[in-house]
Amino acid sequence: MAARIYQRPKSAMQSGKAKSEQWVLEFEQSEARRPDPLMGWTGSGDTQAQVSLTFPSKDAAKAYAQKYGIPARVHATPPKGLKLQAYADNFR
Template identity: 85%
Template structure:
């Protein structure tokens, strides 16, 4: 069983930074998805792929994974880059 640990990114529909300080442990899929012949929906028998656990820090997420024998990869958070621009720059 493998998982990945990452910091929750800010949604494109989100103006604030709510819940971006949380770290998420998410299990990777162990079997491929397949289309249901009747309805056409995609799914699989892997229920672990539906589980997302939230932690307040990266260390707590790593400690949880070690405690339960989960091999986890930590994905680094990309640095935020702000484009500072004056309103007058729109009219140059």
């Protein structure tokens, strides 16, 4: 039951930074998804894949994983670049 720890990226539909500073611990799937023969939906018997825990910092998420013996990989957050340009640059 491995997990991954990452910082949730900002949605393309957001202009603010709400919930972008939180760190998320998600469990990886332990079994493959398969289609349901009646409805055609995909699913699996793995209920841990539905669990998503949020933490205020990366260290808190790592401490939780260590406390409960969960092997976790930390995915680095890509650097946030700010592209500064003036309105007048559109007419050059």
